Each structure stands twice: as C-alpha cells, then as structure tokens.
Amino acid sequence: MTFIKEILTELEKLAPLPYQEDYDNAGLLVGSPDTEVTGILFTLDITEEVVDEAIRKHCNLIVAHHPVIFKGLKKLNGKNYVERTVIRAIKNDIALYATHTNLDHVVGGVNWQIARRLGLQNTKVLAPKKQILNKLAFFCPVANTQNILDALFEAGAGEIGDYRHCSFRSEGLGTFLPGENANPVIGARGDLETVNEHRVEVLLPAHLQAQVLNALKRTHPYEEVAYYMSALENENQEVGAGAIGELPEPMETADFLAYLKDSMEASVIKYTEPTGRKIRRVAVCGGAGSFLLRNAISAAADVYVTADYKYHEFFDAEGRIMICDIGHYESEVFTKNLLHDYISGKFSNFALCLSEISTNPVRYFS
Template sequence: MLVKGQTVIQLFEAWCPKHIVAMPDDKIGLQLGTLQKEITGILTALDVTEEVVEEAIRIGANLIIAHHAIIFRPLAHIQTDTPAGRLYEKLIKHDIAVYIAHTNLDVADGGVNDMLADALGIQVKGHLEDVHTEKLKKLVVFVPESHHQRVLDALFQAGAGWIGNYSHCSFNIPGTGTFLPQEGAKPFIGQAGKLERAQEVRVETIVPESIERRVVQAMLKAHPYEEVAYDLYPMDLKGRTVGIGRFGTLPEPVTLEKFIGQVKRALDVPFVRVIGDPGQTVRKAAVLGGSGARYVRRAQFAGADVLVTGDIDYHTAHDALAAGMAIIDAGHNIEKIMKRGVADVLRAKLEVAGYSTPVTPSAVSTEVFQFM
C-alpha cells in the first residue's frame, strides 16, 4: 500500500520535529509541490540538483527529502531560462515535492551528527551546544477496568510514558467513578437518568508537549466513553534536550594522523584539511556537520582533542592552532551520510506502519569541489 505525503512527514517529524530548532534563517519543511497525494517513491538527498531530480524521475520518486534548501530567500520571479528556474520547472512538471530537513535533522537523536559520530567511532557524551529542551505535561485519565490496557497501549504507542531512557512509564490507581447520564446521552456503562458507579482506573503518565495533541487523540480513540474525563498538567520537570554537534571519547587513543585516516575512510572523502600536529594523541573527539567555526571553543571546552567538521575559515584555523586545538576539515559534503541514514530510518517507519512506498538514498554526488 502506498503512503500519503502527509503521513510520510508525520512519521518523519515524529523523529525530527520542526519545533526543536529556532534558527531564524533555517529553511525547514515543504518547499515545493504538494503532500496531498500518494507517494510512489521517496528519494533522500543532501542537495537538490538537476541530476538529483533526473534520478528521482528515473526511479519514479515523487517526493525528495533533502538536507539543504532549494529556496533560501523570497523569490522575485521564476525564470525558466535560469538554473534555479529550470530546476523548479522540472520539479513542478514531474509533480515532485521537495521537503527540507535541515537543523532539525542535525540536532535530532540519531540525526546527522549522531550518524557522523557513529561512523567515526565516537562514544558520545554530550552536545556542543544545547538548543532545545522538551517541556513535559502530566496526563491523567479515568478508564473503565475493561479498557484499561487498551488505553494504556494507545498512550504508549502515541509516544507518552517516556522518562529518560525508560519507556511505558505510568501510575495506575483503581477506584470508583460516578456519573449521571442525562437525556440524549449514549453511555457506554449505565443508562440515562440513573446514577452509575463504575470501577475505573486512574492512569497517570508523562506527555511531551510537542506530541500532546497526538497522544490525546490516540487516548480518545481508544477510550470507550462518550465523554472522557482527563486532565493535563504543566510540569517543572524537563524532558530530553537536543543540541548541535557531538563530543565523546574514542575506543582507544590514537595519533591525529591515524585518526585522519579513519575520518577519510569512514566519511568517504579523498582529502581533508588539518590543523594540528599529526603526531599528537587524540583521546576525545568532537564532530559537527557543516560549518563548525562557531563551535571550536565549545569543542575545546568539552575536552575534545580534535574537531571534525567542514568549512573552517583561515582566521578560525589560526586561532585553533594557537590554542592547541586540532581540526579536521573534511568538507561540507560529509553530511551526505544523511542520505542512507534517513532512508534507513524512514523505510523502517513505513514498514512498521504497513506501507510499501520505496525509499532510496540518492546515488548522485553533489560535491562541488574538485581535488587536483
């Protein structure tokens, strides 16, 4: 069964929600086309170029999920004799939608920076910078004993009940509920005009504010009552925190020279730019996809001996060298790791949900630099 476009994005944003970043210039979400259609195929790409669009046409994909935006600023016009205009025209003519996941994909658990850290063997200890902490609410609902487990299962499946690394967290108290159905009511238990006493369970669980609506809808669908008694309380307790970049330890100390070789092999890059002594020992490493100039000091403060990133400028490199901080600039294109990573996650989510729409990582290289 093919999946609808909106369902694809709901599944994707359950992993990488848009609200977890607040970068004013970040372009996240649907940039071109419509999601109100069946998706015949999904192509995951780092950049959307004409070659990538041709690839989507060739494999029958009508949705591209990319990391880098195709529209960066308001358009004054779309002229189809320009490179950008030709790209938009081809996408529109072939009914291919383009959805962008940028910083939300960078910071999400299991996102780009975790993919890079995993590839390099970094045992992650934290973020270079925290960007969002989830607000939590407590949900309390009263359920008849006959439907207790059904409602619990619906709550947990919708994402409720997580405390740290523990899932399915709840507290359940049996008791007696009372209600008097009025004229016109269609009660699940009892009859109109007669006071009813029902054996119920008070269920308490934790709900992240970002999925509150989804959890409540799942609860209402599973609950047998015509009118469901429930409460939502704001809490001072905070949920999970997501952030930019990762830092951690290596399985064993290595020289910077040896680690450079690991980076080149793991991230599939032919050359890197290096700041630092190739003979120095590396025990702790940090990684950040994209430009890492702003995070060199944070990496050093976190105890990292080396930062693996891309697009380091000349003056930042000098400052890092003077401070004794090694940097491996492997290029912005190392974020291509997201193509297969996103495809694997999304394919698994679709299979669990019962959909057969194929998900394919782009085979097109969008590296713009030539190494002579």
C-alpha cells in the same frame, strides 16, 4: 500502493519537523502528499541535474537533506538554479522533500551517521535542547489509570531516553459535587462524591501536546477531566546539536587524520595545531558547526570534526582541542545513505535510489 504522505509520516517519526530551527524550511517543498509514489531518489542537495536523474530513474519523489527553497520565492522566472530546479520538478510532477536541521537534531540523524562512519562508541548528543519537553499531570479513578496510560504511551508520552512507558502515580482522595446540568459517571447531581484516585504524571515532547491531550480526554471516564500541562526547562538528552563519542582505542594524531580522511572520503582536511594528546573522545557536527566548539571543549573532546570554519575561528581552539574541518559536503553527503536505509526498512514496493550525482560546488586542486 503507497502515497507520499505515508513516506513523510515515517520520515517525520525519525526527525519531527518541530525540531527544525526557526530559520529552516524543512518539509514537503513541492508536490501533493496524496500522490502515489513510483520511486524515491535520495540526495544531499536538489539541483537541476538531480531532478533529471529522478526523471531517468522514474522517481517522482526526491528526499534531500538541504532544502532547495530556503528563502521565500517571489517569482519563478528561472533566473537562478533554485527557480529552474523548482520549475523542472513541477513540470515533471516530481515532489521535493527536505529533512534538514530536524534531522541534525535527533539521535540516529546526521551526526550519528558521522559517528558510525568513524566507529564511535557511547555516542551522545553534544548540546541537548531545552524547552521542548512538557509534563502532563492528571487525576483519574484508580481503576482507569492503566487504560489511560496505555493511550498516552501510544500517543508518544512517557519516553525518556531508551526507556518507554515512564510515569509516576500517587494515590489519594478526589472530591466533586456535580451541578444540576452535570452528567457524572460516578455519583449523582447534588451529592458530594469522594473517589479513590491516582495523580499521574508523564513527560512528553512539546510538539505532541495536542495528540496526547486528545488521548487523555478520549479514554478518561469523567465528563470534566482534571489535568494541567506545564513546560519544562529540562534538557532533552535525545534531541540537540552535534554528537560526541569515543574511538575504540586512542589514536595518534597523524593516524587519526588519515583515518578521518579515509572514513569520510574527504579530499582535504583543514586542522589546527594538535594538542599533543592522543585522540579518543571525538565531537562531531555535520555542516557549519563552529557554534558548538565550546560544547566540544566542555565535553573534554580531543578533536572536533565539522565544517565551514572561518580563518579567525580556528584561533578559538587555543591548544585545548584540535579542530578538523573536512568540508560541508563531505560531512553530510552520507545523509542520503542514512535516509535510504531508513526508508528501505519501511517500504519495499517501489524503487529506492541513491543519487549518483556529486552536488558538491567546491573543487580542490592538488
């Protein structure tokens, strides 16, 4: 027996909700986390047709990339597709969950799916985020250091890129004088005590601060724990917008365009004047990505693959890079495969289905 909350826990390990943009509405949109899962349908968008598909396939949880409820709903009268979709889901006891910009921002997320389809190597975050890392420094008896660190690592501290259990320690003398109401583990009330201690420092994602501090206080032997937590300006190389990588071999522009169209199953590609260089370094951003053009140029990308470019924005390439707009749906539709594969590696006791419905509202005439 598996409950929706267990699915959400795994999804949010992949893409923590605090990594979503302020304007976003990722998370559980409809339904109770305490409901038992009968099946999951993975989709890019949630529409009435997708809810009907979930009903036919006996799936009571729909996991999507785009949140169907994006702005506040003041009424549920069924006057538009959003209201009708939500009403239909509620009437049929189907939970709706979206993992949106938080999935855009993580290694292994939306942009990594594009990179995999294009066969990119050495893929990295294009625009790493700042102000999402904290540093914890604390003091403890030397004999207790490792036990405390093990608990902090379990809580999510000490991870830097592909490295785990990262910390720094230095040894010194700590002093304290227990007051009359103190209950010291070491020493006695009224006596000045000197102890060999470690000063220990670890990095942690800011959104894990509470659980890391709980782990510190739970495992630290002292009645009063000496520590301080500070916010960092450092970029988190594992979290941010877009991605950049390299093709195994350079390609001529015409060959790359054909390869891109085939790999992403795009109907059309809008692109700027080629630079004359062969294509090797490729920057990508699923969905509307014009805001990352300068990052792509600064990273010496030969081409920038994204979507939703406006006419005047194409001029910004200025011969320094080739912009390829493959369409919003086309750039992100394979996110449903990413989510399906991720969850299938965690659960196998109920149906996991890929939506067969194209939710692309755009049509092409050729």
